[in-house]
Amino acid sequence: MKKIDLPLRDDVIDSLRAGESVLLSGTLLTGRDCAHKRICEMLDRGEKLPFPLEGQTIYYAGPCPAPAGKACGSCGPTTSARMDSFAPRLLELGLKGMVGKGERSAAVCEAIARCHAVYFAAIGGAGALYGNAIRKSELVAFPDLLSEAVYRFEVENFPCVVAVDCHGGNIYAAPKRQG
Amino acid sequence: MRILSSDAIEEAVCRLAKRAGLRLTDACGRALEEAERAEESGSAAAFALRTVRENARVAAAERMPVCQDTGYAVVLAEIGQDVHIEGKPFAEAVNDGVRRAYAEGNFRKSVCDPLTRVNTGDNTPAAVHTELTAGDRVRLTFLPKGFGSENMSRLFMLTPAEGVDGIVKAVVETVRLAGSKPCPPVYVGVGIGGTFDGCAFLAKKALTRPVGSRHPRADVAAIEEEALRKINALGIGAQGFGGRVTALGVSCEVAPTHIAGLPVAVNIQCHCCRCESAEL
Numbered sequence: 032m033k034k035i036d037l038p039l040r041d042d043v044i045d046s047l048r049a050g051e052s053v054l055l056s057g058t059l060l061t062g063r064d065c066a067h068k069r070i071c072e073m074l075d076r077g078e079k080l081p082f083p084l085e086g087q088t089i090y091y092a093g094p095c096p097a098p099a100g101k102a103c104g105s106c107g108p109t110t111s112a113r114m115d116s117f118a119p120r121l122l123e124l125g126l127k128g129m130v131g132k133g134e135r136s137a138a139v140c141e142a143i144a145r146c147h148a149v150y151f152a153a154i155g156g157a158g159a160l161y162g163n164a165i166r167k168s169e170l171v172a173f174p175d176l177l178s179e180a181v182y183r184f185e186v187e188n189f190p191c192v193v194a195v196d197c198h199g200g201n202i203y204a205a206p207k208r209q210g
Numbered sequence: 211m212r213i214l215s216s217d218a219i220e221e222a223v224c225r226l227a228k229r230a231g232l233r234l235t236d237a238c239g240r241a242l243e244e245a246e247r248a249e250e251s252g253s254a255a256a257f258a259l260r261t262v263r264e265n266a267r268v269a270a271a272e273r274m275p276v277c278q279d280t281g282y283a284v285v286l287a288e289i290g291q292d293v294h295i296e297g298k299p300f301a302e303a304v305n306d307g308v309r310r311a312y313a314e315g316n317f318r319k320s321v322c323d324p325l326t327r328v329n330t331g332d333n334t335p336a337a338v339h340t341e342l343t344a345g346d347r348v349r350l351t352f353l354p355k356g357f358g359s360e361n362m363s364r365l366f367m368l369t370p371a372e373g374v375d376g377i378v379k380a381v382v383e384t385v386r387l388a389g390s391k392p393c394p395p396v397y398v399g400v401g402i403g404g405t406f407d408g409c410a411f412l413a414k415k416a417l418t419r420p421v422g423s424r425h426p427r428a429d430v431a432a433i434e435e436e437a438l439r440k441i442n443a444l445g446i447g448a449q450g451f452g453g454r455v456t457a458l459g460v461s462c463e464v465a466p467t468h469i470a471g472l473p474v475a476v477n478i479q480c481h482c483c484r485c486e487s488a489e490l
Binding site for chain 1: 240254257261262264265266268269272274275276277278279281316317318319320328329331358361389390391392393429449450451452480481482
């Protein structure tokens with residue numbers, strides 16, 4: 032399986048095609064419903080974000096608490112569609128990758144192509160496996176949001192599928208009906 | 211009359227919740243194994259199914275929750291009317307059991323105020339459904355319900371004329387609209403009949419049955435089979451990657467309804483079916 036380092040390089044983004052399985056290693060920032068709402072409210076007020084978005088990859092996830100001896104508890108992806116209304120704005124600010132589960136809106140897919148980014152599908156329901164692949168976890172912002180806060184993860188070999196690539200490829204748009 | 215301490219209820223809820231968070235039901239494990247075999251090797255769907263089966267092994271070995279969405283705590287309690295519960299009020303005992311399990315098990319606390327979105331911090335309150343039954347036993351079923359799939363559930367108030375065809379259509383349409391979002395292959399709980407509220411509860415109750423079980427009524431079992439066949443013809447597949455297995459099973463529960471109506475509730479469960487029961 033293809034190994035991909037994070038943060039993503041432009042030539043790597045270019046090489047990815049919807050449908051291929053990859054292993055991600057490197058830095059991910061988490062963010063889900065409440066964190067996205069708060070990030071966009073801060074941008075509306077013209078405030079500086081507590082972390083740079085440029086070049087980063089966001090993981091739509093809210094972890095379980097870490098058990099003793101582990102960096103993080105179970106932490107699989109959540110449904111990406113709930114972040115669709117926020118994603119184009121973050122892509123325009125330089126976000127390069129998103130990791131979640133499930134299909135994206137047409138507006139998000141268009142922004143992925145325009146901003147030369149990529150959307151990876153992690154496997155929903157595989158929380159223990161992903162949690163186990165998180166080597167370091169650090170709280171970055173919004174501690175009051177508990178599991179919905181923004182964390183910086185160092186991950187190793189996160190199994191994902193390229194779901195929407197920068198060339199317009201989309202795994203969810205493939206013909207579905209079987210004979 | 212049998213006396214049962216509320217401590218025994220709290221203890222049982224805590225134990226069931228902890229166990230449920232860490233493992234798939236046996237029937238679900240078998241259904242996922244069959245699903246992987248049914249998919250083309252090398253396909254994205256087969257990769258997804260292999261990953262979730264590997265995840266179940268990691269969860270067991272590392273004693274980590276199978277899914278980080280350790281769910282809204284749903285508790286179904288059948289309480290024999292010859293039991294007297296002594297100590298705390300029943301709901302308080304259940305909530306104390308949930309609170310302890312989610313703290314001790316390192317489970318995610320996923321319950322919040324619907325408007326302020328402020329987290330309650332301990333995954334309470336649980337959704338507690340009590341039913342009075344004959345006898346002096348208490349049967350508790352714990353179903354941690356993830357919301358990626360709960361969000362894709364729907365309720366229909368069909369007309370009697372729409373009948374069985376309408377029921378099947380409603381079920382298949384719900385799964386089609388959900389697409390990749392609820393973590394397919396899904397388990398579909400269907401409530402048929404009753405009232406608006408009662409129908410939704412029947413759908414939830416259907417999800418406490420083992421995946422792949424059939425309703426004892428032949429006409430109801432036929433609806434389960436027809437709906438499952440049509441759902442798997444949608445081709446959504448594991449994680450929405452395309453494939454032959456979009457649902458692991460369909461379970462229906464029925465209740466008499468009004469002559470003017472045909473309520474149908476469709477409660478979607480992701481492939482991570484967790485459910486534990488005990489009798490006290």
